[in-house]
Structure formats: structure tokens, C-alpha cells
Amino acid sequence: MSPSILILGGGCFGLTAALELHARGWRVTLIDQGPLPHPDAASTDISKVVRMDYALDEQHTAMGELSLRRWREWNAKWGEELYHEVGFLVMSREPMQPGGFEHDSRAFLSQRGHLLRRTPPEMLRERHPAWNHTIYRDGYLNPVGGWAESGQVIARLASEARAAGVTLIENVPQPRPLFEGTRCIGITSSQQTWQADAVLVAAGAWTPELLPHLQEVMWATAQTVFHFQPQDPRPFTPPQFPVWGADIGKTGWYGFPANADGLVKVANHGPGRRVTASYPRTLPGGEEDRYRAFLRETFPTLAEAPLHSTRVCLYCDTFDGAFWIDHDPAHPNLIIAAGDSGHAFKFTPVLGELIADVVERKPNPWAKRYRCREKTAASSDGARASE
Numbered sequence: 364m365s366p367s368i369l370i371l372g373g374g375c376f377g378l379t380a381a382l383e384l385h386a387r388g389w390r391v392t393l394i395d396q397g398p399l400p401h402p403d404a405a406s407t408d409i410s411k412v413v414r415m416d417y418a419l420d421e422q423h424t425a426m427g428e429l430s431l432r433r434w435r436e437w438n439a440k441w442g443e444e445l446y447h448e449v450g451f452l453v454m455s456r457e458p459m460q461p462g463g464f465e466h467d468s469r470a471f472l473s474q475r476g477h478l479l480r481r482t483p484p485e486m487l488r489e490r491h492p493a494w495n496h497t498i499y500r501d502g503y504l505n506p507v508g509g510w511a512e513s514g515q516v517i518a519r520l521a522s523e524a525r526a527a528g529v530t531l532i533e534n535v536p537q538p539r540p541l542f543e544g545t546r547c548i549g550i551t552s553s554q555q556t557w558q559a560d561a562v563l564v565a566a567g568a569w570t571p572e573l574l575p576h577l578q579e580v581m582w583a584t585a586q587t588v589f590h591f592q593p594q595d596p597r598p599f600t601p602p603q604f605p606v607w608g609a610d611i612g613k614t615g616w617y618g619f620p621a622n623a624d625g626l627v628k629v630a631n632h633g634p635g636r637r638v639t640a641s642y643p644r645t646l647p648g649g650e651e652d653r654y655r656a657f658l659r660e661t662f663p664t665l666a667e668a669p670l671h672s673t674r675v676c677l678y679c680d681t682f683d684g685a686f687w688i689d690h691d692p693a694h695p696n697l698i699i700a701a702g703d704s705g706h707a708f709k710f711t712p713v714l715g716e717l718i719a720d721v722v723e724r725k726p727n728p729w730a731k732r733y734r735c736r737e738k739t740a741a742s743s744d745g746a747r748a749s750e
């Protein structure tokens with residue numbers, strides 16, 4: 364009889380693991396607290412940046428390169444473009460300098476043979492006129508990269524999983540891991556219990572609430588997203604307006620071209636606020652002013668665009684910013700795939716194999732970085748969240 368696994372959570376970690384483990388012969392049941400895609404899941408929303416630009420980080424650059432190839436293959440397989448290769452324009456106010464995200468990404472990718480276009484202010488003004496070229500003085504365009512329609516991708520993966528024979532159980536009230544002593548034997552909810560040979564918890568920002576022994580090393584942080592609806596979205600469409608980062612290494616500001624509905628998404632990859640996943644998803648006071656002040660400086664013609672909607676979305680940050688994908692040493696049969704630290708969606712096409720290799724204890728060149736690890740003062744540098 365083939366081994367069985369229960370997966371708790373159907374975001375990009377859980378669904379890709381389900382598909383891959385099913386393909387490797389496991390009997391897979393995936394249980395989610397909500398419908399798929401869950402409206403509050405990190406993997407949902409209209410868009411996520413897909414890029415390979417990661418400064419000098421070789422592993423994430425390589426994972427990005429492979430993911431990008433696979434995003435294109437998925438578009439072809441699905442017969443629908445859910446990944447849009449519109450390029451990634453990264454600009455900074457100061458000349459690019461060694462040690463800065465823009466400089467190091469450009470240098471490292473160039474060494475690996477990628478052709479990037481340096482973008483001085485005159486070129487910014489000519490080719491990307493929505494930008495304020497008087498303050499953004501240097502940067503580059505990487506034509507390889509773009510954005511994925513994330514909520515649609517999750518819906519697509521869920522339907523692929525169903526079609527392949529994964530059992531998907533949605534809208535289960537408060538499912539949680541079930542233990543016998545320290546051993547994890549299944550999942551239980553107020554209505555039902557399921558048992559299997561292994562349990563994979565891939566519950567995103569909800570993970571530290573479900574497994575409190577992880578609260579020392581990972582936690583939820585709230586991040587805001589704004590969707591603007593300019594009357595004329597055309598100036599905010601590619602090629603003049605690709606996916607962008609504005610001094611992103613220092614400020615966290617990034618955003619997207621208008622989508623098919625004319626919505627322009629702007630977000631900030633910042634420290635966020637440390638919360639629990641059940642925290643009410645309200646915007647902090649003054650947030651719209653903060654966004655509009657940024658837009659007035661950077662994209663003046665977008666600054667007064669009507670606001671369509673906002674979103675508060677949760678990262679599951681780890682103390683050092685690396686994902687957490689491993690068997691739990693304290694709980695036999697329990698595997699964790701969480702700790703996305705706000706940047707995992709782009710890797711969706713490679714996550715399933717990575718997680719499945721960890722579940723099966725097979726060697727994987729990327730898994731070491733995401734192992735269970737001790738929190739030390741020195742290793743906490745990657746943590747971004749304010750308490």
C-alpha cells in the first residue's frame with residue numbers, strides 16, 4: 364500500500380507539495396479551513412512579483428531562474444497566461460553602489476549571462492515617463508521577470524490537484540494537528556478526525572498558532588497592499604510601466620502594471636506589524652497618506668488616482684528570513700513547510716519538488732538552508748518585523 368499524507372493548508376506550499384507527492388505515489392488528502400483560494404491566504408490577491416533578482420544570493424537567484432523557466436512552461440501547459448513576462452525595473456535615488464540591492468543584483472545576474480539594461484535618468488524619462496526621473500538617478504531593467512496572477516494560479520493548482528486524484532477538503536472548521544504523545548498521528552477538527560502516515564503543516568501565517576512551539580522562530584506580520592484605479596490605465600501598462608521596485612532594498616516600495624481590470628497594485632515589503640493570524644485585518648491609521656506621499660514623489664500622475672481597494676496580508680516571517688521546510692525533530696511524522704518570509708510565491712513552480720524531497724528525506728541542494736535551526740542572536744539579522 365502506498366504511504367498516506369495529510370496536508371494542512373492549500374496555499375502555494377501545500378498545493379504544490381500535494382501535487383508532487385501525489386505524482387510520487389503518495390495518497391494525499393489536503394485540508395483547508397476555507398475555500399481555495401482562501402481570501403485571506405498570502406498566496407491569494409491579484410498579483411505577485413516573479414523575479415530572479417536577489418542581490419548576491421546564489422541559491423535564490425538559481426531558484427528564481429528555474430522558476431521562471433517553469434512559469435513559462437505552465438503558461439504553455441495551461442493555455443492561459445497567468446505569468447506575465449513584462450520585466451522588472453529597479454530604480455534607486457543614488458548611483459548604484461556595491462552592497463546595494465540594485466548594484467549587486469545587476470552585477471551577479473550579469474555574471475550569470477543575463478542581459479540587463481542600465482537605466483539612467485534620460486532613459487527613464489523617455490521610456491518610463493510615469494517615473495519621476497528627477498529623483499530616481501540610476502537602476503536597471505531586467506526583461507526576464509514579471510508577475511503572476513496569484514489567486515488564479517492557486518485556483519488552477521487546486522483544480523489540477525483535484526483532477527489528479529488528490530482529495531481536497533475545504534471549509535473545515537478549525538482543523539489542527541492531532542498528537543498521541545509527541546507523535547503526530549493526524550488532523551482533527553470539531554467535526555472529524557483524519558489519520559495518515561505523515562502530516563505536513565503548510566498553513567502559512569497560521570502555522571505558529573497551530574504549532575506554538577514554533578512561535579520563538581516564526582510569526583505573522585501584517586503587510587498592506589493598495590489597488591488604485593486610474594481613470595486612464597494606459598500609461599501604467601507595459602512596456603513603459605513594468606513591475607518595479609523603487610529603492611526597494613532601502614524602502615521596500617514595489618508594484619505592478621495595470622491588470623486587465625485597470626487596477627494598479629502598490630505595496631511595501633517592510634517590517635510590517637507583528638500580529639497573530641486571527642488578528643482583524645485593519646489598515647494602520649495614516650496608511651493611505653503614506654502611500655500617496657510615496658506616489659507623489661515617484662509616480663506623480665498616479666498620486667491622485669481613485670482607490671479601488673486595500674488588503675492586509677500576512678507574511679509568516681522567520682527570525683532569519685529563510686523558509687522553514689523540515690521534519691519536526693520534536694514530533695515524529697510531522698513535517699513543516701512554512702516561514703515564507705514574504706517572498707515565496709515566485710518559487711511556486713519549484714516548491715513542490717523541494718518539499719516532497721524533504722518529506723521523503725531525499726537529498727535536495729536547496730533544502731539545507733530551510734532546515735529546523737536554532738535561533739541565535741547572530742542569525743536574527745534577517746528578521747524584519749517590529750514587535
Ligand SMILES: Cc1cc2nc3c(=O)[nH]c(=O)nc-3n(C[C@H](O)[C@H](O)[C@H](O)COP(=O)(O)OP(=O)(O)OC[C@H]3O[C@@H](n4cnc5c(N)ncnc54)[C@H](O)[C@@H]3O)c2cc1C
Pocket residue numbers: 371372373374375376377394395396397400401403404405406407410411412413537538539565566567568569570573586587588630676677678700701702703704705706707708709710
Ligand atoms: C502583501 C503580500 C505581498 C506579497 N508579495 C509577494 C510577491 O510579490 N512575490 C512573492 O514571491 N511572494 C510574495 N508574497 C509572499 C507569498 O505570498 C507567500 O510567500 C506565499 O503565498 C506563502 O504561501 P503559503 O502556502 O505558505 O501560505 P498561504 O498562502 O497563506 O496559505 C496557507 C493556507 O493554509 C490555510 N490554513 C490556515 N490555517 C489552517 C488550519 N488550521 N487548517 C487548515 N488550513 C489552514 C489557509 O486557509 C491558507 O489556504 C507576498 C505576501 C504578502 C502577504
